[in-house]
Amino acid sequence: MIRRVVVVLFLLTAVSAAAHARREPIPIAVSYGVFLPSDSTTQTVFGDSWPRLSIGVFDPQMAPEWRRTADFTAYMHEEDGEAKLYSLSFGAERRLSTKGLTQPYVALRAGPYYGKVEVPALSIDESKIGLNANASLGVIYKERVFLEARYDKFSRIAGFDFDGFTFWGGVRLFDIRL
Numbered sequence: 001m002i003r004r005v006v007v008v009l010f011l012l013t014a015v016s017a018a019a020h021a022r023r024e025p026i027p028i029a030v031s032y033g034v035f036l037p038s039d040s041t042t043q044t045v046f047g048d049s050w051p052r053l054s055i056g057v058f059d060p061q062m063a064p065e066w067r068r069t070a071d072f073t074a075y076m077h078e079e080d081g082e083a084k085l086y087s088l089s090f091g092a093e094r095r096l097s098t099k100g101l102t103q104p105y106v107a108l109r110a111g112p113y114y115g116k117v118e119v120p121a122l123s124i125d126e127s128k129i130g131l132n133a134n135a136s137l138g139v140i141y142k143e144r145v146f147l148e149a150r151y152d153k154f155s156r157i158a159g160f161d162f163d164g165f166t167f168w169g170g171v172r173l174f175d176i177r178l
Contacts, residue, residue, distance in 0.1 A: 025175035029058035029146075033168020035075050039161040045119060046160075050077035058172050060143035062095035062105045069093045071109055071134070073152075075162070081119035085154065085162060087132040088112060103143075107136040117158040130155035144172045 035050040037043055052075075069092060075085040091109030110133040118125050131154070138148030147169040154162040 025177045027058045027060055027172050027175050028055065029170045029172045030055050031146075031168055031170025033148075033166055035077075035152075035164055035166045037162055037164040039163065042160050042162060042164075045079065045081045045122075046083045047077050047079040050075060052166070052168060055173075058146070058170065060140060060172060062093065062103050062140065064095050064098050066092045066094045069107060069109065071107075073134075075152075080121060081117065081124070083118075083160070083162065084116045085132075085157075086114045087134070087152070087154075089132055089134055093136075101142050103140040105136075105138050105140065107134075107138075109134050109136075113154060115154070115157040115162070117160060119158070124158050126158040128157050130157060146170055 031052075031054050033052045035052060036048065037046065037050070068090070071087070071089050071091075073087045073089075075083070075087075077083055089109035089111035091107060093105060093107035096104040096106060110131070112129055113132040114127070114129050116127045132152060134150055134152045136148050136150040138146055140146045148167075150166040150168075152162075152164060152166065156162075
């Protein structure tokens with residue numbers, strides 16, 4: 001728990017410093033979604049849907065050209081076993097269209113992940129650093145609401161395949177001004 005708080009504070013500090021340097025407000029959004037592992041064995045042991053609720057920084061304006069991006073995502077669920085995957089990926093994203101009130105976008109990223117898997121019934125307790133690649137397709141409406149579909153490909157951990165889709169959406173709540 002303390003590690004999670006430290007990571008969140010570090011990320012908010014880094015984003016705040018970058019926004020402060022540019023003198024821009026930091027948009028904050030709440031989002032909800034679900035991760036759906038595609039492997040049937042993984043679904044049986046860890047659950048077939050992993051709910052996800054978060055509050056974080058929201059980028060309401062996608063660039064029309066490719067730009068660098070970074071993403072930190074945490075997937076956690078416990079059923080018969082417990083799995084925690086923390087992915088830090090880097091890549092590029094861009095808006096697909098510049099017309100109207102909607103901004104469809106695409107993002108492609110890859111990077112390391114830290115995973116911890118525990119299944120006491122099978123005497124499995126493994127932690128490792130692996131590789132993650134992900135692709136997202138989404139839409140932002142009126143710089144306030146977003147919907148996104150994402151596919152993650154993880155290297156195997158403890159013999160399990162954690163590849164799967166995430167579907168989520170969110171709404172911009174307010175801006176923090178420094």
